[in-house]
Amino acid sequence: MDVEKNTEFRVSMLASGSSGNCTYIETPKRKILVDCGLSGKKIQELMQKIDRNPADVDSILITHEHRDHVHGLGVLARKYGMDIYANEATWKALPPSVGAIKVEQKHIFEMGEVLTLGDVDILSYGVSHDAAAPQFYSFQFEGKQFVMLTDTGYVSNRLRGLLKNADVYLIESNHDLELLRMGRYPWSLKQRILGDKGHLSNDDGAAAVAEMVGNNTKRIYLGHLSRDNNMKQIARDTAGTILTTKGLGVNRDFHLYDTDPTEPTELFHI
Numbered sequence: 001m002d003v004e005k006n007t008e009f010r011v012s013m014l015a016s017g018s019s020g021n022c023t024y025i026e027t028p029k030r031k032i033l034v035d036c037g038l039s040g041k042k043i044q045e046l047m048q049k050i051d052r053n054p055a056d057v058d059s060i061l062i063t064h065e066h067r068d069h070v071h072g073l074g075v076l077a078r079k080y081g082m083d084i085y086a087n088e089a090t091w092k093a094l095p096p097s098v099g100a101i102k103v104e105q106k107h108i109f110e111m112g113e114v115l116t117l118g119d120v121d122i123l124s125y126g127v128s129h130d131a132a133a134p135q136f137y138s139f140q141f142e143g144k145q146f147v148m149l150t151d152t153g154y155v156s157n158r159l160r161g162l163l164k165n166a167d168v169y170l171i172e173s174n175h176d177l178e179l180l181r182m183g184r185y186p187w188s189l190k191q192r193i194l195g196d197k198g199h200l201s202n203d204d205g206a207a208a209v210a211e212m213v214g215n216n217t218k219r220i221y222l223g224h225l226s227r228d229n230n231m232k233q234i235a236r237d238t239a240g241t242i243l244t245t246k247g248l249g250v251n252r253d254f255h256l257y258d259t260d261p262t263e264p265t266e267l268f269h270i
């Protein structure tokens with residue numbers, strides 16, 4: 001009897017936004033989290049909503065040391081003992097609040113390398129952000145690809161070329177330029193967000209992903225929305241307009257999706 005090959009590759013943005021980030025990726029052989037920027041308890045609750053459990057997670061990949069990416073890391077690592085991957089500079093820069101992580105759980109995954117975990121290939125690439133050595137990840141399984149790109153003030157041409165034609169993108173859509181300019185943030189913080197090492201605006205995120213989408217692209221998730229300087233509707237409208245203006249088939253060839261700081265996106269079968 002033929003056993004049908006299991007080709008299930010699934011993702012859920014458990015939480016995305018300035019208040020905390022955590023993404024879940026699963027293949028037949030691996031269950032992976034990228035970042036743990038909420039409390040361990042909160043991440044457990046978010047995983048329950050998609051019928052999954054942190055006890056089953058094999059590995060956690062960290063993008064950079066900011067609190068909205070590592071807040072619950074220590075608690076989960078100590079409770080469940082999974083393997084943790086980050087580059088060396090990020091390991092050194094982790095805030096003391098993360099606490100002790102056993103040396104046998106710590107693994108180095110440097111920028112530009114490809115790491116194979118079970119049946120999934122993971123590529124790391126550097127981004128332009130005010131952290132020690134921020135890097136994001138792309139996951140490949142059975143010819144399908146999921147690309148993550150947030151926490152960057154700028155997307156280089158090299159990266160636009162490297163990340164072309166993925167099935168699913170999580171792209172940063174941090175702020176609406178007008179809301180940020182008019183908002184209550186002090187000038188220095190506005191400069192930080194707007195700078196090359198800050199965060200992508202709705203416009204810049206859409207312009208970057210417009211150069212990456214291809215025939216394989218099915219979904220674009222807009223991520224890391226600022227609570228103070230953005231709204232889902234504005235982010236989606238801006239991205240929709242920019243992608244359509246560039247002649248791309250929004251709502252025809254691919255669809256735009258929101259992410260939320262407290263609600264996971266459905267566990268999508270890529």
Ligand SMILES: [Zn+2]
Binds near residue numbers: 064066129131151
């Ligand atoms: Zn950050």
Ligand SMILES: [Zn+2]
Binds near residue numbers: 017018021068069151
């Ligand atoms: Zn962040």
